[in-house]
Amino acid sequence: MNLALVVAGSSSLVHLHPVDMVIVVFYFALVLAIGVYLKGRANTGEDFFMAGREMTAWVAGLSFLSANLGALELMGWAGSAYQYGILATHWYWIGAIPAMLFLALVMMPFYYISKTHSVPGYLKLRFGEPARALSAVSFAFMTVLMSGVNMFAMAKVMQIVLGWDINFSIWVSSLTVAVYVTLGGLRSAIFNEVLQFFLIWAGALLIPILGLYEAGGWGNLKILIAQRASEQYVHLWAGLGHFSTNPMGIHWTGIVFGLGAVISMGYWTTDFLVVQRILAAKDIRSAEMAPIIGAGFKMLVPIIVILPGLLGLGLLPMKLVPESVATVTHGYSYNDVLPLMLARYCGPGLLGLGVTALIAGFMSGMAGNVSAFTTVWTYDIYRPLINSKGSDHHYVNMGRGATVVGVLISVGTAYLVMRSASIMDYVQALFSFFIAPLFGTVVLGMLWKRATGAGGFWGLLCGTLSSVSMWAWVKIDPSALRYVALSPDAKALAQDMYQALWSFLVCVIVTVVVSLAGKPQPDSALAGLVYGETQIPSVGDVPLYQKPLFWASIVGIIFVVLNIIFW
């Protein structure tokens, strides 16, 4: 049967040629082949769940970055760049780089020397079983739900962009992921994430190159954007003095303290989906270098995400509108800007590579979710709470089974979302509830030896509940946003920033108060887990250019310079 006939719909943004279909099919064949090839190297628990802890800094670093470089991320932030201008870059720079460097230099040594399998595993060592159980159950539950939401969203994108049938997209992608993760475990997921990294750059880099050529350079593009939108669209910081002087409706304090100090710290240092990649590093130097390498490349990602959005704003003949308007008018929405730019410059072959990059981004994101779920389920829920006497072989089989179950729950969630779109908003909101308080708990656990088990547990619980309460308050009474985000001019994105900031502070305050009221833990129980009680391992006697601190300084300087250039 002709594959094109099976998947083609009546209308789509781009039309694939036979050579494009060959490139897409080749990608699926390659990832399945990699899974089959790696099956023989996933026999023990360390192999299956931790990829044998033998990844080099480059592989772990690129995988760490790619786990966050999904297709929805690319299309969504390109759309945000069209809508809000260069301000969207904050999510790639201040919303990532300081947190990645903090993870590398401050937190990684504790994760690594504790030899934990997961972030909940660290909480068990530091705060005891209740904190681990709370964190593990919420993470496992939310991860598979998020995977399902992303699966549906991507299938919907494939329907709009390529005209593919939703059921076809969901089942082909989920079965492929289930096969290669079940066979190869985390190593298979990491291999495909690094492959995806190269495909995304190979498939997307032509857009900014040709776009800047067409626009006549960055200077001319800024003039075009100022004419079609506003001069504020090309300034990172200049318009952030007040909520009403920038397209995003946000204040610099929200960006610096909410996004930079809490949300990004929470995501990049405690979300197990990304941290798991670093835990697979082969030694302490690789574990520290991996996030620094990831940070270096993260600073470049705006070239293939933000710049296409800005080019769309300056060059596309049609005006893009919000999704809700596009649905009614049958026009193009902000989120269509990346596929539109792809179709603008890419002929047969290049178009297939661009589409493959989007599919690869989606599948590796799903594989990341599933492999993280599998590890947390097996090591932090099943083994401590259900069966603690199984053999290593038994837990590997449990991991393989959990992979299949995780994929099936994701598929079920995708169909649930298909029936009721509002579920998607709830699930995405739920995920954000846990991140900021979890960062408070983990960072206090690592840096303050007086923090107790009860303090950690109650801080995490109260921080999470405060986040849920603020979200529900604004949901019931939208005018409450002025209190949560401190201004009547604040817009929806500002709510996320301030909600994270307050829930983090609640977590820290409760942890401190409960800890001070309780009995301190003996120092001997904190060795290897807390600053002051831990001998930080040396990266060895290596030249300056091989030291993590040296490269972190280089990345930090470039980060500052970029912010000044685009101020």
Place this chain on the structure above:
Amino acid sequence: MATPGRSASIWFFIGISLLINGVLIFGAGLYEYAYPPAPELQVVLFRLHSSVWWGGLLTLLGGFYTWHYAPSRARD
């Protein structure tokens, strides 16, 4: 992550991917160069023939990675 004698490096698989994709894109670009589509079907900046040079670059990069990280070389 080269593991000589045990399994192929991840960079080898990336080389294979870039090489095959590069050859396909280069071939498609050459075909369009020889048989240009009607002007209304051409992409913007068609005259630059980006498929040819981008496909060629991917082929070279993929070819180098495939050769350099080939399992047979790693075991030598």
